[in-house]
Every structure is written in structure tokens, then in C-alpha cells.
Amino acid sequence: MWMQEALDRFDQANSTALISKINILNNLAHATAQQGNIEHALAVTEEILSIDPENVEAKKNKIHYESLIKKRTLVVEEQQNDSTVNSLKEHEIQYVSMNNKNFQVKNQRPGTYLELKSRQPFEQLCRQQHAQLSPKRQATLFCRYRHNKHPYLIFRPVKEEQVLDEPGIFLFHDVVSDSDIEKIKALAVPRLQRALIRNAATNTMTPADYRISKSTWLRDEDSPVIARLSQLISALTNLTMETAEEIHVVNYGVGGYYSPHLDFYHKWENPAYFRKAGNRIATWMTYMSDVERGGATVFPLSGGHVVPKKGSTVFWYNLNASGEADYRTLHAACPVLIGNKWVATKWIHEYGQEFRRRCSLDPMV
Ligand SMILES: O=C(O)CCC(=O)C(=O)O
Numbered sequence: 001m002w003m004q005e006a007l008d009r010f011d012q013a014n015s016t017a018l019i020s021k022i023n024i025l026n027n028l029a030h031a032t033a034q035q036g037n038i039e040h041a042l043a044v045t046e047e048i049l050s051i052d053p054e055n056v057e058a059k060k061n062k063i064h065y066e067s068l069i070k071k072r073t074l075v076v077e078e079q080q081n082d083s084t085v086n087s088l089k090e091h092e093i094q095y096v097s098m099n100n101k102n103f104q105v106k107n108q109r110p111g112t113y114l115e116l117k118s119r120q121p122f123e124q125l126c127r128q129q130h131a132q133l134s135p136k137r138q139a140t141l142f143c144r145y146r147h148n149k150h151p152y153l154i155f156r157p158v159k160e161e162q163v164l165d166e167p168g169i170f171l172f173h174d175v176v177s178d179s180d181i182e183k184i185k186a187l188a189v190p191r192l193q194r195a196l197i198r199n200a201a202t203n204t205m206t207p208a209d210y211r212i213s214k215s216t217w218l219r220d221e222d223s224p225v226i227a228r229l230s231q232l233i234s235a236l237t238n239l240t241m242e243t244a245e246e247i248h249v250v251n252y253g254v255g256g257y258y259s260p261h262l263d264f265y266h267k268w269e270n271p272a273y274f275r276k277a278g279n280r281i282a283t284w285m286t287y288m289s290d291v292e293r294g295g296a297t298v299f300p301l302s303g304g305h306v307v308p309k310k311g312s313t314v315f316w317y318n319l320n321a322s323g324e325a326d327y328r329t330l331h332a333a334c335p336v337l338i339g340n341k342w343v344a345t346k347w348i349h350e351y352g353q354e355f356r357r358r359c360s361l362d363p364m365v
């Protein structure tokens with residue numbers, strides 16, 4: 001995307017510096033080939049050769065891309081049991097018309113969640129600036145100061161804004177100071193690693209293309225600033241941190257995102273997980289940066305859209321008061337388009353909350 005943008009701007013500026021246009025085209029070809037769009041990569045390489053017919057790298061790449069396309073055509077035909085595959089020459093290579101300078105990138109959607117109903121609303125919500133709510137629903141949402149009569153908050157109540165009614169999603173404004181944020185980031189930076197997801201089939205951790213970010217865990221014992229954050233979470237949510245997870249710090253670069261998912265687990269996925277602390281009853285997520293463009297947290301099934309604001313926190317319950325999983329909490333992190341996004345998440349668990357969050361027999365409460 002960024003290489004295409006660079007190319008468009010280069011053309012608009014009528015620049016005559018050919019060498020840098022070739023650089024841009026080279027990177028664009030490489031990036032699109034990596035995305036599996038070989039026809040596009042070939043078209044871009046052809047353009048390089050039209051500017052510089054002797055470009056050695058482009059000549060090599062052209063042969064490479066052409067052979068990839070031929071191979072793929074053959075495989076497809078074999079799969080279709082076509083027995084008349086005789087000669088490679090018969091296969092005409094179809095690629096993007098060179099008359100169209102502004103190449104259309106036809107990115108393929110990752111197959112893993114292609115079928116999921118949430119895909120389209122996810123992308124649509126990411127393009128918006130705010131939650132998708134009717135005026136009637138909006139009218140039920142309020143702002144208030146919260147202190148829970150807790151000594152920690154009584155002299156500095158927190159600004160609470162309800163963003164969504166069903167499920168209830170809340171924003172706590174200005175709860176973590178810039179200096180604490182800088183300390184947390186400084187602790188996290190040397191430990192950040194590409195996020196991993198457990199592969200249930202093999203029980204191993206692997207990088208997943210539906211979660212592009214770097215992250216690490218920070219414990220209360222790591223620094224007073226982390227212990228202070230856990231104390232604040234407990235005071236503001238009225239929930240115990242005894243059974244909660246450590247703080248999960250995540251950094252998304254340009255293009256970083258997390259596609260629609262649920263924070264709670266299912267018993268059948270990993271029964272042992274539930275024994276110590278129960279399921280993830282609630283999610284607390286503090287934004288540790290503003291994001292210039294993109295990076296919102298969205299709730300595709302309920303229309304929620306939360307714009308990251310440094311120092312603010314988004315909070316919601318993943319389970320109903322009966323302990324039933326609330327599927328409406330399906331959420332995602334939109335791709336970061338410009339800038340950088342930092343969050344600090346605390347997943348709060350069920351055990352120990354029995355006298356703190358009133359339960360109900362009604363699965364919908
Ligand atoms: O970064 C976000 O906005 C969401 C992150 C998230 O949902 C998660 O880490 O589970």
C-alpha cells in the first residue's frame with residue numbers, strides 16, 4: 001500500500017529522478033509478489049524495464065515471475081484433470097494492462113476467517129470515525145465521574161464514558177499519566193517479541209497472520225509503576241487482581257492489526273486453563289499512544305468503535321453476570337495506517353469476583 005502511495009506521489013510530483021522511481025517500483029514488485037499477486041509484480045517489473053531496458057535485476061525477476069505464473073497455470077489445469085497440457089508456450093500470461101499506471105492491488109483475504117460474518121462489518125467499522133449507533137441507542141449512553149468510594153479514587157474521580165450499550169463498553173479517560181506510560185514502554189521495549197498464537201492441533205506457539213504486533217508481559221513485581229496500574233484497575237473496576245493475568249503490552253507498527261476475536265476461551269478448547277482462575281471475565285485495555293490514522297478498537301457485531309487516546313482505557317465484560325460467554329464482545333484492532341499504537345491489557349478472571357460482581361441466573365444479564 002505504501003509503495004503504491006509513494007509511486008502515485010512520485011508521478012504527481014512529475015519528478016525526473018528516474019533512479020528513485022525504479023527503487024519504488026522494485027519495492028512495489030517485491031511487496032506484491034510476497035502477497036501472492038504475481039501478475040501485479042510482473043506488470044510492475046515490465047514498467048521498470050520500459051524505463052531501463054537493461055536493468056539486470058528486473059530482467060531476472062521478469063523471468064522468475066513468468067515461470068511462477070506458468071507453473072501455477074499448469075497446477076490449476078492438472079487439478080482440473082485437463083490431459084491436454086503439452087507445452088508451456090500454449091499458456092498465455094494474463095497480466096495487468098500496462099496502460100493503467102495506477103495498478104490495482106488485488107490482495108487476497110486471509111483464508112482463516114474469510115467465511116466469518118464479522119469480516120465485512122470489521123472492515124467497514126475500521127473506515128469510520130465513531131460508533132455505529134442509532135440516536136435512540138445513543139440516548140441511553142451517559143458520562144459520569146466514578147470513584148467507587150475507594151480511597152484511591154475519592155479525591156480524583158475518573159471520567160467514565162459509556163461508548164456502547166449492548167454489550168456495555170466503557171471508556172475511562174486520562175487514567176494513566178504520560179510519565180507512567182513512558183516508564184511502562186521503557187520496561188517493555190527490550191522484551192518485545194512478535195505475538196504468537198497457540199496452534200491447538202500441535203500445541204505449539206506460532207506467528208499468526210491475523211495478529212500482527214509485538215508484545216510482552218509485565219508483572220507487578222517488575223516495577224512500582226506496574227503494581228500501581230494493577231491497583232488502579234482494581235479500584236476502578238471493583239474486581240480483584242488476585243486471579244488476573246499479568247499486564248500484556250502490545251506495540252503495533254504501520255499495518256499492524258488484530259482481526260476479530262473473542263478474549264474468553266471455551267471449556268472444550270483447554271479445560272485445564274479454567275482450573276486456576278476461571279475464564280476471562282473482563283478486559284481492561286489502556287491506550288499508551290494516540291494513533292495518527294487507523295488503529296481503532298472495533299466491535300463488529302455491535303457497531304462499537306473506540307479511537308485510541310493516550311492515557312485512556314477501554315473496559316468491557318466478556319461474560320454475562322451468569323457466567324455465560326457474551327459473543328457480542330467480538331472485537332478487533334483495525335490496521336494502523338499512520339503512526340504507531342501501544343496498548344497495555346489486563347485480562348481479569350472469574351475466580352475471586354463472586355462478591356464483587358453480582359451474579360444472575362439470567363444468561364442475558
Ligand atoms: O489493540 C486493540 O485495540 C485490541 C487488542 C486485543 O483485542 C487483544 O489484545 O486481545
Ligand SMILES: [Fe+2]
Nearest residue numbers: 261262263331
Ligand atoms: Fe482482544
